[in-house]
Amino acid sequence: MAKRIDVKDLDIYYGSFRAVEGVTMSIEPRSITALIGPSGCGKSTFLRSLNRMHEVIPGARVSGSVILDGQDLYGAGVDPVSVRRHVGMVFQRPNPFPTMSIYENVVAGMRLNGRGTRKAAMDEVVEGALQGANLWNEVKDRLDRPGSSLSGGQQQRLCIARAIAVKPDVLLMDEPCSALDPISTLAIEDLMDQLKKDYTIVIVTHNMQQAARVSDRTGFFNIAGTGQPGKLIEMDETSTMFSTPSNQATEDYISGRFG
Amino acid sequence: MTTTTTPTDLTAAEASLSQGRLPRWSTPATVAAVVVLGALAILVLDAPVPLVVGLGVLALLVALPALAWVVEGRRRANDRMWTVLVTIAFALALLPLLSLMITVTQNGLARFDWEFLTTDMRGVLGEGGGALHAIVGTLIITGLATVISVPVGIMTAVYLVEYGRGRLARAITLLVDVMTGIPSIVAGLFAFALFSIFFGPSVRFGIGGAVALSVLMIPVVVRSVEEMLKLVPNELREASYALGVSQWRTIVRVVLPTAAAGIATGVTLAIARVIGETAPLLIITGSTNILNTDPVDGRMSSLPIFTYYSYTIPGVPPEFGVERAWAAALTLFLIVMLLNLVARVLSRIFGSPTSR
Numbered sequence: 001m002a003k004r005i006d007v008k009d010l011d012i013y014y015g016s017f018r019a020v021e022g023v024t025m026s027i028e029p030r031s032i033t034a035l036i037g038p039s040g041c042g043k044s045t046f047l048r049s050l051n052r053m054h055e056v057i058p059g060a061r062v063s064g065s066v067i068l069d070g071q072d073l074y075g076a077g078v079d080p081v082s083v084r085r086h087v088g089m090v091f092q093r094p095n096p097f098p099t100m101s102i103y104e105n106v107v108a109g110m111r112l113n114g115r116g117t118r119k120a121a122m123d124e125v126v127e128g129a130l131q132g133a134n135l136w137n138e139v140k141d142r143l144d145r146p147g148s149s150l151s152g153g154q155q156q157r158l159c160i161a162r163a164i165a166v167k168p169d170v171l172l173m174d175e176p177c178s179a180l181d182p183i184s185t186l187a188i189e190d191l192m193d194q195l196k197k198d199y200t201i202v203i204v205t206h207n208m209q210q211a212a213r214v215s216d217r218t219g220f221f222n223i224a225g226t227g228q229p230g231k232l233i234e235m236d237e238t239s240t241m242f243s244t245p246s247n248q249a250t251e252d253y254i255s256g257r258f259g
Numbered sequence: 260m261t262t263t264t265t266p267t268d269l270t271a272a273e274a275s276l277s278q279g280r281l282p283r284w285s286t287p288a289t290v291a292a293v294v295v296l297g298a299l300a301i302l303v304l305d306a307p308v309p310l311v312v313g314l315g316v317l318a319l320l321v322a323l324p325a326l327a328w329v330v331e332g333r334r335r336a337n338d339r340m341w342t343v344l345v346t347i348a349f350a351l352a353l354l355p356l357l358s359l360m361i362t363v364t365q366n367g368l369a370r371f372d373w374e375f376l377t378t379d380m381r382g383v384l385g386e387g388g389g390a391l392h393a394i395v396g397t398l399i400i401t402g403l404a405t406v407i408s409v410p411v412g413i414m415t416a417v418y419l420v421e422y423g424r425g426r427l428a429r430a431i432t433l434l435v436d437v438m439t440g441i442p443s444i445v446a447g448l449f450a451f452a453l454f455s456i457f458f459g460p461s462v463r464f465g466i467g468g469a470v471a472l473s474v475l476m477i478p479v480v481v482r483s484v485e486e487m488l489k490l491v492p493n494e495l496r497e498a499s500y501a502l503g504v505s506q507w508r509t510i511v512r513v514v515l516p517t518a519a520a521g522i523a524t525g526v527t528l529a530i531a532r533v534i535g536e537t538a539p540l541l542i543i544t545g546s547t548n549i550l551n552t553d554p555v556d557g558r559m560s561s562l563p564i565f566t567y568y569s570y571t572i573p574g575v576p577p578e579f580g581v582e583r584a585w586a587a588a589l590t591l592f593l594i595v596m597l598l599n600l601v602a603r604v605l606s607r608i609f610g611s612p613t614s615r
């Protein structure tokens with residue numbers, strides 16, 4: 001399932017404003033890639049460009065290419081809707097569908113796409129996804145309760161279950177733990193470690209300890225000043241990035257001298 | 260940290276965190292005192308009632324804040340004053356409604372009986388008769404207007420909130436605003452003019468009334484649905500897109516269900532708004548004394564028009580017609596009340612499962 005992503009010379013624009021400039025990176029399958037950097041440096045924008053979610057904002061466009069196992073996501077005739085079926089996403093704030101139960105939330109990806117199947121098959125998917133998200137034991141007796149009845153950390157794991165229920169190749173996570181307490185954060189981090197066996201995971205985080213704990217590779221984004229585009233400054237093995245970064249700005253950021 | 264410093268420009272009262280508090284019974288007691296004084300003035304001094312009521316309100320407006328000022332300080336006095344003002348405004352707004360309810364019920368109950376609800380006015384000259392034809396007409400015309408307006412209104416709102424950008428969306432918003440301000444008689448004239456083109460002059464039928472009412476109803480539906488759709492958090496749309504769900508399916512399966520409670524309430528209130536329209540129906544549906552259930556053929560009565568004619572042309576002797584007019588008004592009133600209750604229930608049912 002897990003696929004490799006190669007980004008080449010990616011510029012991202014909102015209207016005439018260039019938000020991200022010249023990003024080239026490869027994201028390895030079955031690994032966790034962390035993106036760090038100060039606020040407004042374009043790392044979330046970059047993450048969202050990996051499944052064309054940034055296009056939800058009117059006027060957003062890109063130049064350059066994002067290759068998912070040989071297919072350019074921005075190639076002619078590529079439908080963003082089918083891109084998102086292959087590249088799933090988990091957001092900063094847990095956002096289960098309020099009108100749906102826990103069960104319905106997990107199968108939302110299929111049901112909403114009109115691909116609802118037999119009950120037995122659905123049950124299997126629900127159990128598999130919830131177990132994959134480490135939530136099954138906590139909710140198996142109350143699958144018909146609303147998703148919003150869960151705690152914040154459980155809701156976020158429900159969102160992860162919802163994302164992996166459609167069997168994507170890549171899982172993007174946009175600060176998935178920033179609205180959670182340390183215990184729930186730990187649960188999600190453990191989960192990411194398990195998920196990387198099957199998925200390519202890209203995570204944006206403000207928490208450098210988190211990046212150091214969970215990721216295999218780390219990319220550092222920075223911005224020269226307000227109104228300037230964000231750039232990928234440096235990308236390397238996480239251990240290298242946090243011990244001997246080659247760029248001064250990276251070292252300053254990681255050691256807490258700014259940002 | 261054992262010494263506390265008090266800046267010299269603060270009085271002892273200001274420095275202290277606690278102030279005097281009026282006892283809980285002080286407000287009711289003041290109101291009671293004013294009411295008793297007012298009653299005495301009317302009974303003993305034979306003072307005119309409006310003057311006493313006005314003075315009493317003024318007295319409350321002064322007495323409650325003054326009392327609070329002396330005991331509790333300025334902020335609380337301010338609070339009291341605004342509380343009194345808001346309460347008076349509330350009473351002013353409520354008085355006409357209460358008066359209307361009481362008058363309509365009192366006058367309407369006389370003829371609000373089974374016969375009234377189950378017979379029409381065929382061959383009735385004096386006593387007896389009923390408003391069945393008007394009730395059925397109102398339900399058919401309003402029902403058809405709803406069938407026309409709700410899909411158009413919801414789809415317009417969906418376009419404006421989910422798709423519309425730039426000039427077209429702005430133009431539609433402007434047109435909806437203009438439509439909101441159309442006088443209802445003009446809506447009637449529009450429907451009349453429209454159907455006259457096809458069916459010749461002096462056309463009268465129920466569906467025309469439904470079209471006229473739709474012109475009035477659509478902007479109300481668009482506006483309320485628009486507000487409800489805007490309340491749906493963007494995060495839910497994004498969550499759905501991120502699952503590879505198309506925008507259209509996201510709107511139908513996520514956005515609309517999330518906003519369903521508000522949409523149901525908005526639609527019901529829009530119905531309640533047009534069900535009592537008289538002027539447009541006067542022109543395009545006309546009036547009749549017999550039951551007509553076919554909206555595409557012939558004149559159709561409705562409750563507002565039945566009320567109007569029963570009151571203005573009550574017949575001889577007049578009291579029976581007037582009684583029927585009040586009973587019809589009461590019927591319409593009850594239907595609107597029922598609709599509001601339905602709106603409440605719907606918003607409960609459609610509400611998110613958390614609220615259940």
